[in-house]
Amino acid sequence: xxxxxxxxxxxxxxxxxxxxxxxxxxxxxxxxxxxxxxxxxxxxxxxxxxxxxxxxxxxxxxxxxxxxxxxxxxxxxxxxxxxxxxxxxxxxxxxxxxxxxxxxxxxxxxxxxxxxxxxxxxxxxxxxxxxxxxxxxxxxxxxxxxxxxxxxxxxxxxxxxxxxxxxxxxxxxxxxxxxxxxxxxxxxxxxxxxxxxxxxxxxxxxxxxxxxxxxxxxxxxxxxxxxxxxxxxxxxxxxxx
Numbered sequence: 001x002x003x004x005x006x007x008x009x010x011x012x013x014x015x016x017x018x019x020x021x022x023x024x025x026x027x028x029x030x031x032x033x034x035x036x037x038x039x040x041x042x043x044x045x046x047x048x049x050x051x052x053x054x055x056x057x058x059x060x061x062x063x064x065x066x067x068x069x070x071x072x073x074x075x076x077x078x079x080x081x082x083x084x085x086x087x088x089x090x091x092x093x094x095x096x097x098x099x100x101x102x103x104x105x106x107x108x109x110x111x112x113x114x115x116x117x118x119x120x121x122x123x124x125x126x127x128x129x130x131x132x133x134x135x136x137x138x139x140x141x142x143x144x145x146x147x148x149x150x151x152x153x154x155x156x157x158x159x160x161x162x163x164x165x166x167x168x169x170x171x172x173x174x175x176x177x178x179x180x181x182x183x184x185x186x187x188x189x190x191x192x193x194x195x196x197x198x199x200x201x202x203x204x205x206x207x208x209x210x211x212x213x214x215x216x217x218x219x220x221x222x223x224x225x226x227x228x229x230x231x232x233x234x235x236x237x238x239x240x241x
Contacts, residue, residue, distance in 0.1 A: 045176035045203060048151050051135040052122030058131050058225070061232040062119050069116045074104060082226065086236040098237070115237065118223050121153060121216070129227040137222035141177075146218040146241070150180045150198050150210075157214035163197035170208055180217070181207060 054062060061080075068076035078095065087098040102111040121134030132138035136151045152173045160167040163184040181199040196212040224236040 045152070045173055045178060047175060048136075048141075048177045049175050050122050050153070051124060051139055053124045054122070054131065055125075057227070058232060061225075066116055066119055069112050069119075072107075072112050077104070080232065080234050082228070082233040082235045085234060086238060088238065089240060114221055115223065118221055126224075131225045131232075133223050133225070134216060136216045136220075137218050140218035144177060148180055149177050150200065150215045150217050152176050152178065152210065152214060153216050154214040157210055159200070159202065159208035159210055161208065163199070163209040165211075167209070170206065171202065173210070178202070178210075178215075183212075184209070 065076070065080060081095050081098060083095065084093070085095055085098055086093050087101050092100065103109050104111060118133050121136065123131055123133030123135050124138035126132050126138070134153075136153065140146060140151075152175060155174045156172045157174065158169045159171040159173055161170055162168075178200040181201055184197040184199060185195050197209045198212060198215045200208055200210055200215075202208050219239065219241050221237070221239045223234055225232050226235045227233075
């Protein structure tokens with residue numbers, strides 16, 4: 001009885017084994033194609049690297065100010081504004097003019113983000129007691145017209161065929177200077193959303209577009225800080241000329 005049962009099991013295994021061998025392997029998933037690399041344009045773009053000359057005193061001031069801007073601390077902000085603060089090229093200056101211009105009570109004001117960006121971009125000393133930010137303004141080459149060029153301020157900015165984030169990318173640029181053709185959607189007041197694009201001329205003569213977040217103009221927003229009576233205050237925050 002046992003011998004017959006074992007013989008039956010052996011026959012069953014022998015019959016099933018080929019079926020396992022005939023099972024087809026699952027097809028391997030398709031390997032996605034690697035996107036074509038974006039050609040770098042840096043080799044033929046004049047280099048303009050970020051610079052930050054801040055000393056220990058200004059770094060401490062900047063760090064505390066950036067923290068205050070992040071939490072939209074108006075008390076700290078008003079505490080660093082000089083009474084003679086210049087915020088325009090007209091007559092509406094001083095702290096009251098600054099408050100009106102930026103509409104500080106509006107939660108959607110761009111002041112917090114714009115001033116934070118300027119401070120994070122580094123800068124340079126004009127004198128021992130005056131610091132200018134960003135570096136694009138502080139160290140702009142005298143040989144280049146400030147209205148006809150822009151600085152690429154990102155390590156690898158996408159240059160697109162059209163002023164849209166879904167437009168084809170035709171190259172990448174980093175920390176250089178490019179001729180400016182025109183602005184698209186350039187904000188006309190400090191309270192408008194920053195959705196602008198810079199139309200630039202590439203080294204090979206083609207036109208391209210860079211997000212305003214990846215470029216900065218030497219006549220764009222810039223700030224001047226002065227050390228008075230042992231403390232730093234902002235004495236100018238302007239754009240244009």
